[in-house]
Amino acid sequence: MLEKPIKVNEERLWKRLMDMARIGATPAGGCNRQALTDEDRQGRQLFESWCKAASCCIEHDEMGNIFARRAGKEPGRPPILIGSHLDTQPTGGKFDGVYGVLAGLEVVESLNDWSVSTTHPIDIVVWTNEEGARFSPAMIGSGVFVGEFELEYGLSRRAKDGATIGEELQRIGYAGYRPCRRYPIKAAFEAHIEQGPILEDEGVQIGIVTGVQGMRWYDVELRGEPVHAGPTPMISRRDPVRAMHAIVAGLYRLAEQTGTAARVTFGDIRFEPGSRNTVPAKIVLTLDLRHPEEEILSEMECALNEIVAAESTSANVEGAVRKEWASEAIQFDDGCIQAVADSASALDYPAIRIVSGAGHDSVYLSKISPTAMIFVPCRHGVSHNEHESAKKEDLAAGCDVLLNAAVRMARPVV
């Protein structure tokens, strides 16, 4: 342990973020640096030039993930892994992902500045195609790394423009030889903008991320009878809208009763045939349910099934719930969470515990390594947007916390 917490170089971190943002810059002030495009290559090369200047040793794996290592004092020790992604949405911002990568670099550069050696090495990592904007699914680089997907599956993912990940890796020179396979990791950290409004609303600089919400996607299908809007009395209709309105109200009530951590979202509602003077034959509602606790999410699912069954019967229509996709709730590692909390308190930064509402590479990492995340506020909670914005001092504060948490885990040589 160091006697006092050390700090990063706020101006250097900010300058690096702004330099990176020039690659793929959009007129509205955002970034379009999608995975494995020429812009992504330029961003990767810029990042690597900084890593080399900081004396890191760089390797690429078969999925194009980049690992930049600052050596530890004892060979063979598992590293502290710090990183995120450099790819963006087509109309993305300057900070989502990029902050987590450049915060890792800033940790290494600060350790160099402060002449701190650590027992364990530090690996800065850039994961390929986190966003899922050009190639689906999202988080494919970290997914293959932890063994969630086969390498062949990862390399064969095809973009809308026709190219596969494997072909694009070859084209931009990032098809590495190192196997894309997990290796022993002592602890993994990812710093990220919150992408929600909680820290800003609470006036707090640091979010100690304790886990990631569980998410489940459903299609709710309601079938009735298409009849004329005029001649058919209300009483004799089999109207799916009547069931839909009761189901939507029931689900909003369920969210309220379950508490503030519950999320219910009807993102898309399709009517068939979709004609102004005909009762719909069919309605399909997409439903996204979220909660940080898997058990409560299962209770919400039971309630959903009951509500749809009861309201369909009462409206005399046929109701069905189809589960389309699920991602389990993740609890991060107690030791890593504690390292983040202790660092924030040693630095005297206001901090609260928070659960991530969005997915991150750390979700996969947490399956194979002790993991935690650090959030900093972003303006109005906006992200995946060209107007995404964060304050220089908040970004530096998050990076200070990251630095000291990493040092605790990497065991400084004193």
Ligand SMILES: [Zn+2]
């Ligand atoms: Zn991200």
